[in-house]
Amino acid sequence: MSKIGVFICHCGENISATVDCEKVAAEAGKMEGVEFATDYKYMCSDPGQTLIKNAIKEKGLTGVVVGACSPRMHEPTFRKACAEAGLNPYLCEMSNLREHCSWVHEKNEQTTEKAIDLVKMLVEKVKKNKPLNAIKVPITKKALVIGGGIAGIQAALDIANAGQQVIMVEKEPSIGGHMSQLSETFPTLDCSQCILTPRMVEVAQHPNITLYTYAELEHLDGFIGNFKATIRLKAKSVDYKLCTGCGLCTTKCPSKKIPSEFNEGLGMRTAIYTPFPQAVPNKPVIDRANCTYYQKGKCKVCEKVCPTGAIQYDLPDQFITEDIGAVVIATGFNVLKTDFFPEYGYGKYADVLTGLQFERLASASGPTLGEIRRPSDGQIPKKIVFIACSGSRDPAKGIPYCSKICCMYTAKHAMLYQHKVHDGESYVFYMDIRAGGKNYEEFVRRAIEDDGVNYIRGRVARIYEKGGKYIVKGADTLLGSKPVEIEADMVVLATAGVSNPGAEELAQKMHVSYDAYKFFAEAHPKLKPVETNTAGIFLCGACQAPKDIPETVGMASGAAAKVIGLFSNSELTREPLIAVVNRSAPPVFSTCVGCCMCQTACPYNAIEREEIKGRDGSVIKTVAKVNPGLCQGCGTCVAFCRSKAIDMQGFSNEQMFAEVMALLNE
Amino acid sequence: MKKLGFYPGCSLKGSSSEYAQSVLAVAKAFDLELTEINDWNCCGATAAHNMNKELALSLSARILALAEKQGMTEVVVPCAACYNRLTVTQHELNKDEALKQRVSDIIEMPISGNLQILNVMQLIDKYVADRLEEKVTTPFGHKVACYYGCLLVRPHNILQFDRLEDPQSMDILMKRSGAEPIAWGFKTECCGAGFSVSRTDVVAKLSGNIVKDAADRGAEAIIVACPMCQSNLDMRRPQINEYLKQKIDIPVLYITQAIGLAVGLSPKEVGLQKHFVPVEFSEQH
Numbered sequence: 001m002s003k004i005g006v007f008i009c010h011c012g013e014n015i016s017a018t019v020d021c022e023k024v025a026a027e028a029g030k031m032e033g034v035e036f037a038t039d040y041k042y043m044c045s046d047p048g049q050t051l052i053k054n055a056i057k058e059k060g061l062t063g064v065v066v067g068a069c070s071p072r073m074h075e076p077t078f079r080k081a082c083a084e085a086g087l088n089p090y091l092c093e094m095s096n097l098r099e100h101c102s103w104v105h106e107k108n109e110q111t112t113e114k115a116i117d118l119v120k121m122l123v124e125k126v127k128k129n130k131p132l133n134a135i136k137v138p139i140t141k142k143a144l145v146i147g148g149g150i151a152g153i154q155a156a157l158d159i160a161n162a163g164q165q166v167i168m169v170e171k172e173p174s175i176g177g178h179m180s181q182l183s184e185t186f187p188t189l190d191c192s193q194c195i196l197t198p199r200m201v202e203v204a205q206h207p208n209i210t211l212y213t214y215a216e217l218e219h220l221d222g223f224i225g226n227f228k229a230t231i232r233l234k235a236k237s238v239d240y241k242l243c244t245g246c247g248l249c250t251t252k253c254p255s256k257k258i259p260s261e262f263n264e265g266l267g268m269r270t271a272i273y274t275p276f277p278q279a280v281p282n283k284p285v286i287d288r289a290n291c292t293y294y295q296k297g298k299c300k301v302c303e304k305v306c307p308t309g310a311i312q313y314d315l316p317d318q319f320i321t322e323d324i325g326a327v328v329i330a331t332g333f334n335v336l337k338t339d340f341f342p343e344y345g346y347g348k349y350a351d352v353l354t355g356l357q358f359e360r361l362a363s364a365s366g367p368t369l370g371e372i373r374r375p376s377d378g379q380i381p382k383k384i385v386f387i388a389c390s391g392s393r394d395p396a397k398g399i400p401y402c403s404k405i406c407c408m409y410t411a412k413h414a415m416l417y418q419h420k421v422h423d424g425e426s427y428v429f430y431m432d433i434r435a436g437g438k439n440y441e442e443f444v445r446r447a448i449e450d451d452g453v454n455y456i457r458g459r460v461a462r463i464y465e466k467g468g469k470y471i472v473k474g475a476d477t478l479l480g481s482k483p484v485e486i487e488a489d490m491v492v493l494a495t496a497g498v499s500n501p502g503a504e505e506l507a508q509k510m511h512v513s514y515d516a517y518k519f520f521a522e523a524h525p526k527l528k529p530v531e532t533n534t535a536g537i538f539l540c541g542a543c544q545a546p547k548d549i550p551e552t553v554g555m556a557s558g559a560a561a562k563v564i565g566l567f568s569n570s571e572l573t574r575e576p577l578i579a580v581v582n583r584s585a586p587p588v589f590s591t592c593v594g595c596c597m598c599q600t601a602c603p604y605n606a607i608e609r610e611e612i613k614g615r616d617g618s619v620i621k622t623v624a625k626v627n628p629g630l631c632q633g634c635g636t637c638v639a640f641c642r643s644k645a646i647d648m649q650g651f652s653n654e655q656m657f658a659e660v661m662a663l664l665n666e
Numbered sequence: 667m668k669k670l671g672f673y674p675g676c677s678l679k680g681s682s683s684e685y686a687q688s689v690l691a692v693a694k695a696f697d698l699e700l701t702e703i704n705d706w707n708c709c710g711a712t713a714a715h716n717m718n719k720e721l722a723l724s725l726s727a728r729i730l731a732l733a734e735k736q737g738m739t740e741v742v743v744p745c746a747a748c749y750n751r752l753t754v755t756q757h758e759l760n761k762d763e764a765l766k767q768r769v770s771d772i773i774e775m776p777i778s779g780n781l782q783i784l785n786v787m788q789l790i791d792k793y794v795a796d797r798l799e800e801k802v803t804t805p806f807g808h809k810v811a812c813y814y815g816c817l818l819v820r821p822h823n824i825l826q827f828d829r830l831e832d833p834q835s836m837d838i839l840m841k842r843s844g845a846e847p848i849a850w851g852f853k854t855e856c857c858g859a860g861f862s863v864s865r866t867d868v869v870a871k872l873s874g875n876i877v878k879d880a881a882d883r884g885a886e887a888i889i890v891a892c893p894m895c896q897s898n899l900d901m902r903r904p905q906i907n908e909y910l911k912q913k914i915d916i917p918v919l920y921i922t923q924a925i926g927l928a929v930g931l932s933p934k935e936v937g938l939q940k941h942f943v944p945v946e947f948s949e950q951h
Contacts, residue, residue, distance in 0.1 A: 343831030348849070396823070397830075462831055464851025466882075471851060 002033035002127045005061040006119060007052055008097070009043030009068035015097050016041075018107040019115045024067065024097075027116045031123050035059050044074050049081040056085035063087075063126035067095040067119045088131035090576070090650060095122040117663060124662035128655045137572040137629045139225035140325040141165065143563050146217055146506070149177020150549060151541025151556045152330035153199050158560030159328075160208035164567050167322055168203065169231055170213045172261075174279035175200050177332050178542075181262060183362035183370070185549055186412040187443035193278060193365060200280040214285055218319060220510045223606075223630040224536030225325045225572045233318040237286035238272075242310035245282045249302035249311065250274065258290045260367075264357040266375055267367035272302045272311075276365060286311075326536050326563045327510065329520055330556065331503065333542035336496040338390060340397045343462040344493060349470060350376035352463060352491045355409055362416045372420050374490055377468075381424065381489030384417055385472045386410045387460050388430040391496035399496050399517065403546045406494035407434045411444045413492060414453040427454045427486055429474050437548070456484060463491055497546030511605065512537055520544050530559040534604075538562050577650040578631035579606075579638060581624050592623040592645035598637035599624060606630035607637060668793060670784075671738030672700035673729060675709055675748035677893035681901075682745075684937025685893055688922035689744050689786060691935050695801070695926070696794045700742055703733050709751040712860060723765070724772045726755035731775035740782040742789050744922070746817040746892035749785040750825075756781060757824045785818065786891050786922055787835045788827065794925075798842050803930040805844020808947060810924070811880035811888045812836040814853050815895040830854075836921055840889055843928040848883045852876045857898040870905035873898045877906055881914045886947065888918045896920060901942050917945040 006028035010016035021039040029037035036059045040048050043066060055061060064087065066078045071094040079089035095118045105111040141164055145156045148170030156166045168175070179185075180200075182192035203209055212233060219230035253270035260269040262276045269275075271291040274284045292299040293313065303311040335356045338346035346352045351374045353361070364370040374381055388410050391398030407430070414426045433455070435441040447453045458481070460474040469487040476482045499518035507514040512532045513521040520539045523531040530538050538559040541552040566572075583590050589612050599607045610625035624646070626637070638646050638653070647653060670693075678686035693700050706729050708714075715722035730752060733741050743749040759766040760779040770777050784792065794801075814833045822830045831854060837847035855876055858869030877899055880888050890896045899906075900918040907913050918941070926936035938945045 341831075342829055462851060465849075466851065466879075473851075 002063060003035035003059060003061050004031075004033050004063045004065060004123055004126060005052070005055045005059065006031075006034055006037040006123065007043055007048075007055075007064065007066045007068075008037070008039040008119070009048065009066065010039065010041045011069060011098055011102075012042065015068070015102040015115075018102045018105055018111050019097060020112040023112055024115045024119060028065075028067075028119050028123065031120060033127055034123060035061060043068050044077055049077070052078065052081050053085035056082065056087050061087065062091065063129060064092040065095055065119060065122045065126055066092065067097045067115065067122075069098040070094075070096050070100075090132040091126065091129050093122045093126045093129065095119045121659040121662045124658040125655045128652070128658050129650075132576040132649055135574040135576050135578070135628045137223075137225050137574060139567060139569060139572055140227075140323045141567045142167065142322070142324045143326045143328060143567075144169065144217075144227070144229050144322065144324045145328045145330060147177070147330035147332055147541070147543070148172075148175030148203070148211075148213070149330060149332045149541065150179040150196065150199075151332065151543070151552045152177070152328070153196075153203055154553045154556035155328045155330055155540055155560045155563075156203055156209055157199065157206065158557050159563050160206045162560075162564045162567075164208065164564060166206075166209045167229075167231075167324065168209055168211050169215045169217055170211070171216050172275060173214050173236070173273075173285040174275045174281070175203060175211070175213060176276075176278075176280065178356070179549060180276065180278070181264070181356060181359055181363070183359050183364070183366070183416060184412065186408045187437075187439040189412070189415075191364070193363075197278045197280075200278070204280045211281070213281060217506065217509065220327070223627065225566070226629060227324045227327060227536065229322050229324050229327075231320050231322065233320065235288075235315045235317050236284075237288065237311065237313055237315055238284055239310045239312050239315070240281065240283055242308045243283045243306075244308055244310075245274075245284075246307065247274070247284075248305050248307065250284055252301050252305045254299065254301060255290055255292050258287065263360045263367050264354070266357055266360050278365070286313075326538065326566055328556075328559050328563060329506075329510070329512070329532070329537065329539040329543055330541045330559075331500055331506065331520075331543040333497045333546055334500050336391050336398070336498045338493055338495055341390060341493070344387070344390065344460070344491070345463050345465070345470075346493060349463070349465055349491075350374070351381070351470065351489065352493065354493055354495045355406065355413065358413050358492045359409075362413070362420070370420070372417055372490075379489070380421055382421070383425045383486065383488045384414075384427070384490045384492065385460075385470075385486055385488040386414055386426065386428045386492045386494065387472075388428060388494045390493035392494075393431060399498065401517065401545075402434060403494075403497040404434070405497065405546055405548050408437070408440055408443065408548065410492075410494045411435075411447040411453070415447045415451050418447075418451040418453060425454070427456055427472075427488075429456050429458055429460050429472075431457070431459070437550070458484065497542065500543070503543065510534065510537055512539075530555055530562055536566065572629075574628070575633070576628075577633045577648065578628055579626045579633065579635065579646050579648050581626060581646050589621050590623045590645060591643050592641075593643050594622040594624065595642060596624050597640050597642065598646060601636045601640040603634065603636065604630050604632050606632070667697050667699050669699045669701060670789075671733045671736070671741035672702045673706055673709075673733070673741050673743045673748060673752070674702060675743070675745040676711075677745050681897055682893035682920075684940040685744055685896070685920045685922065688920055688926050688936040689742070691931055692794075692922045692926045692929070693742075693789075695929050695931060696797060698789075698793055701736075701738070703729060703738070703741065704736060705732060709748040711747055711751065715751070720769065720772065722751070723755050723758060723769050726751045727759060727769045727777055728773045728775065730756060730779070730781055731770075731773055731777045733781055734778055735775065738781070740784060742784050742786070744786045744891070746785065746815060747894065749783065750817040750820070753783050754821070754824055756783065785827070787818075787839060790839055790921075790925065791835065795839070795842070798839070798925075798929075801929045802842075802844055804928060806840065806924050806928040807844055808846070808886040809848055809884050810840050810845045811850050811883065811885035812840055812847050812853065813876060813880070813888050813890050813895060813899070815890065815892045816854060816856055816859070818891060819854070836889060836891065839921065840924065843925050845889075845924065845928075848880075848885050850879055850883050850885070852879045857895045859894055859898070862894075862898050862902060866902065866905050867909075869898050869902050870909040873902055874906040874909045877903075877914050877916070878910055878912070881916055885916060887916055887924070887945075889921050889924055890918060891921050903943050915943055915946070917941060917943045919945065
């Protein structure tokens with residue numbers, strides 16, 4: 001026989017202003033199986049909770065219904081109170097009298113009647129509730145960080161420094177990412193490499209970090225705390241155990257005309273190469289698509305010159321499997337080429353560059369050793385034009401969103417140009433200057449006021465070449481859209497930041513959602529910025545949206561903190577509100593017929609097949625099994641199951657019917 | 667023989683009759699029969715849509731409705747302004763059923779809005795392009811500056827034709843006719859349009875910049891597909907030369923004239939004698 005306690009909260013006046021709480025409590029007291037019913041001004045307060053606890057103890061309650069706010073607000077509060085009084089917390093239910101009743105109705109009889117009905121439903125439900133226990137899941141304390149740019153580096157170091165194991169996977173031959181390509185960084189003009197390369201070395205030398213470069217995630221299985229990652233180690237064709245990184249092979253390689261990815265095509269590299277001198281690891285790989293030996297079967301110069309015999313042409317791709325507990329996605333972004341702005345002549349004119357190419361020109365490690373020179377003829381440009389929003393904020397031709405970093409890097413580019421070419425003239429065409437950030441606006445003002453960069457508010461219509469100059473035609477909208485024509489020697493386009501080409505595929509591999517622009521999606525735009533909607537997978541940096549270095553680093557540390565927090569427990573506690581496939585005594589074993597329709601319906605890959613075996617090991621029956629670590633309790637499988645063999649704990653069919661029947665049996 | 671509708675508009679019946687002549691001649695050379703829409707009226711041009719939207723739509727809608735009524739499914743509209751007005755009108759009516767009904771009531775004719783409206787480039791592309799090279803008998807072996815003007819490719823979201831700021835369709839067709847299209851910066855710059863009458867000085871400047879860039883880059887002819895562009899660059903050449911303080915005598919040809927010459931039509935058949943700036947190299951053809 002049930003002994004249910006009903007506790008009606010006034011929520012100050014939030015509920016009692018339109019609902020007659022005393023009447024609700026009185027009516028609840030008359031319901032079958034209700035042992036005790038009362039109302040109180042603030043049920044969530046300490047005296048309110050004490051009221052519940054005392055009633056449980058004194059009346060020996062077997063279930064509790066709290067008629068108050070949304071369970072999203074205070075269900076944990078009341079369940080905890082029940083548990084403290086010795087009642088299983090899952091025998092406590094909430095009836096939402098605030099959001100579902102008092103806030104949305106006028107004060108009248110019917111509103112109170114509805115409140116009584118809402119309570120009645122939960123009273124009938126809680127009679128069917130079963131005590132449940134939280135699920136414990138073990139945790140593998142090892143994190144996988146995908147991407148070795150500044151985001152991945154920061155996250156990996158933070159996790160490793162907290163004493164946890166990290167595996168870093170980077171698809172390029174070196175870590176460092178886009179930040180290693182940058183010249184100097186806004187707003188302080190720190191040399192990018194000077195602040196980054198020590199951290200790259202730290203990653204390589206950290207005892208808690210295992211670094212796999214030239215590697216990609218092939219496959220990810222499992223669930224929070226218990227992932228299994230398959231990693232493809234792309235064939236480097238060089239045995240890193242033997243290679244000393246002396247670099248002899250790269251100097252002797254006869255294929256020297258391959259556009260360098262690191263220098264954004266402004267410099268050349270060899271087929272066996274390290275991307276840049278400060279690369280980590282500082283050992284080469286062979287780019288098989290451009291290697292004479294792989295393409296034509298002859299050459300092997302690198303093998304001949306290698307003093308340690310490290311070159312191994314027939315090394316295949318290798319696959320390794322790692323058990324990991326959490327994943328941090330830090331795969332970064334890409335720079336959009338300007339195909340959709342043919343009128344700017346990118347690709348047609350050698351001296352029309354992207355911002356990232358200009359970074360390489362301005363970088364001391366770049367193809368011109370930091371001198372600003374035209375790729376076409378090596379001359380120093382005396383007049384340079386920067387075009388902000390080359391693709392960003394342009395729904396007609398480019399992308400509708402703001403790439404966020406371009407205003408700042410364009411100001412920096414113009415500034416660096418003025419610092420390097422003292423008699424040069426620089427112009428920036430812009431829509432708005434978006435310089436939100438500490439010392440950012442001051443930085444832009446410095447470019448304009450101290451360094452004399454000419455800012456023109458307006459768009460550029462076209463660029464065409466005439467007599468070795470680039471005629472930039474635009475409008476100055478602050479001067480009444482006066483047409484402006486500048487004969488420039490070089491043009492730099494602040495192209496949009498876009499997602500990486502492989503982002504979509506990677507997201508699908510990991511069952512992580514992504515947005516319309518193929519950026520990875522955070523779980524909540526404000527309150528869960530580093531989580532994904534898949535438990536145990538976190539993200540940081542520009543793979544979520546274009547962002548600058550400080551923001552990336554902050555986000556990376558945030559993601560690391562989440563991983564460290566997860567790893568601080570030896571077991572994971574999860575709500576037991578999950579689906580279960582029923583099991584019964586032989587010879588039935590389960591009403592599940594093993595059709596596994598539920599398996600296809602499950603959005604979380606939480607259902608697997610299980611073989612029920614006899615004592616002799618023979619398979620008696622195959623049934624579905626829900627993995628409690630993965631199940632999110634959505635209930636899709638319950639709706640799909642043809643033989644009603646799956647039920648949701650806490651929301652069983654029986655409980656749901658009890659609620660409905662309570663309303664119908666007037 | 668493929669049959670198509672034909673809307674000449676006012677220009678092709680007057681100041682640019684050689685455009686009409688060359689379009690019809692080229693069409694004939696490629697076995698296309700163009701039938702003029704019977705009882706057509708003004709497209710409304712610039713004036714109507716600046717004054718009254720319904721009037722502008724109704725004028726063009728009447729032309730579309732007539733074409734439909736006369737059993738046409740495709741209509742060739744060589745003038746860039748007419749092409750723009752007819753296409754935009756059909757688009758506007760198709761996206762707003764109530765507006766279509768209102769306009770239909772005004773013109774007292776039904777409109778289905780399913781007409782294929784082709785400018786000259788689209789016509790050539792669709793019905794001529796695959797036979798163009800084999801038909802070329804005397805390749806148009808000159809450096810040409812293809813000038814598209816403002817209306818031919820705009821508004822892009824409605825016309826869905828070619829690239830907005832750096833269009834290519836004319837360059838491609840001219841290349842296939844044996845010409846050498848130059849890369850230049852004035853493909854879609856304004857020629858001055860209707861200011862030809864009221865502010866000839868403005869036209870001299872704007873068209874002058876276009877002609878000068880073409881000449882500076884060694885173009886031997888400017889190729890156009892718009893009667894307005896042609897008349898400004900050609901008829902206003904004395905004022906242009908005065909503005910530039912330089913005598914530039916490169917001719918301005920309609921694309922259909924250039925292609926006509928390339929496929930063996932005589933200068934007279936494509937109306938070259940009607941130009942103000944003489945087409946000097948025409949004898950070679």
